[in-house]
Amino acid sequence: MTILTVDKIDTYYGNSHVLHGVSLEIDEGEVVTLLGRNGAGKTTTMRSIIGASPPRSGSVTYRGEEITGLSSDAINGLGISLVPEDRRVFPTLTVQENLRLAHNLASDPRPVEEMxxxxxxxxxxxDSNGRNLSGGEQQMVSVARALVQSPDVLLLDxxxxxxxxxIVDDLKEIVQTVVEQNVTVLLTEQNVxxxxxxxxxxxxxxxxxxxxDGTVDEIRDREDLLETYLSVGTADA
Ligand SMILES: Nc1ncnc2c1ncn2[C@@H]1O[C@H](COP(=O)(O)OP(=O)(O)OP(=O)(O)O)[C@@H](O)[C@H]1O
Ligand SMILES: [Mg+2]
Known part of the structure; x- marks a missing residue:
């Protein structure tokens, strides 16, 4: 069953026209990746889905309901959580406080202890402050903060x-565990x-x-795509 549909969206930053007719479709329980070089529009697509940069035309549909134009908080409340590229862990709050804050904002959260x-x-x-964490630890907090909200769809930028x-290996295991718990994942990566x-x-x-668009096996076999769009040519493999 389709859980999230992005249909021909156009998104702008001011007058700058960034997304041109982007469409995606994700089934419940799937892990789908969105790949592309720097500046391709991956983050903007995620921001369009969660309402942080609402598309000017086209639509985003979640479980059959159009969510285009809803606030980010409303979209988050419906069960879509974003782990942003820049993590945004609160530096002066402890790990526990970061998680509790996200927990308290969610309509149907998981217990913080589960995180x-x-x-x-x-x-x-x-009890460590966000500012004292390593990059990997901050990423864990950022992912945990999204998961404590018990999302149905997790967007990982x-x-x-x-x-x-x-740490990448740990993160992979965590995503696999979350997928087993029936969370649908959209993942942008330059790490193919x-x-x-x-x-x-x-x-x-x-x-x-x-x-x-295609299966990962199809993409993996297409050296031309990898070289043209993902800067992973056979030369540096
Ligand atoms: N706040 C902004 N204002 C104006 N232009 C922006 C803004 N954010 C991004 N852009 C532009 O929009 C385009 C798409 O950017 P976006 O961040 O979505 O790409 P990306 O695929 O996520 O790239 P990266 O891999 O670097 O994260 C780029 O040309 C970028 O310069
Ligand atoms: Mg990005």
Whole structure:
């Protein structure tokens, strides 16, 4: 069953026309990746879905209901949570306070304690301030903060950016656990290996348009696509 449909959206920043007729369709329980170079429009697509940069035309439909034009808070309340590229962990709040804040804003949250089971590394850091966390720890808090809201759809915007390989492996396991808990995931990545290991299907974007969609196996086999749109040629493999 389709859970999220993006239908021919056009999104602008002021007069700058960034997304051109972007369409996506995601089934419940799927992991779908959105790939593309810097500036392709991946973040803007996610911001359009959650209402932070509402599209000027086209529509976003969640479980059959049009959500275009609703506030970000309203969309979040319906069950779509974004883990933003820049993480936005509150620096002067502790890990526990960051999680509790997200918990208190959600309509149907999971217990904060469950997040420490999912992210054991955060358990010892409950009383640490956000500003004292490593990049990997901040990313864990950012993901936990989204998950404590018990979303049905999780949007992960370049979650592996700047993380050490061992943390990337932890994050992969966490996403797999979350998917087993029936959360649908849309994942943008420049780290195609991470995306390919998690997703079954993907879309490739370039200059604000979807230029290809297919299974991850299809994308993996297309060296031309990888070279043209994802800067992962065979030369540097
Ligand atoms: N706040 C903004 N105001 C004006 N233009 C913006 C703004 N944010 C992004 N853009 C432009 O919109 C286009 C798409 O950017 P977007 O951030 O969606 O790309 P992206 O695929 O997420 O890139 P990256 O991989 O660098 O995160 C780019 O040309 C970018 O310069
Ligand atoms: Mg981005």
């Amino acid at each position: 420490y089971e999912l992210f054991p590394a955060l358990d010892n850091l409950r 370049e979650p592996t950016e700047g993380l050490a390989p061992v 290996d991470f995306a390919f290991e998690l997703a079954e299907r993907g879309y490739i974007m370039d200059t604000g348009e979807i230029v290809f």
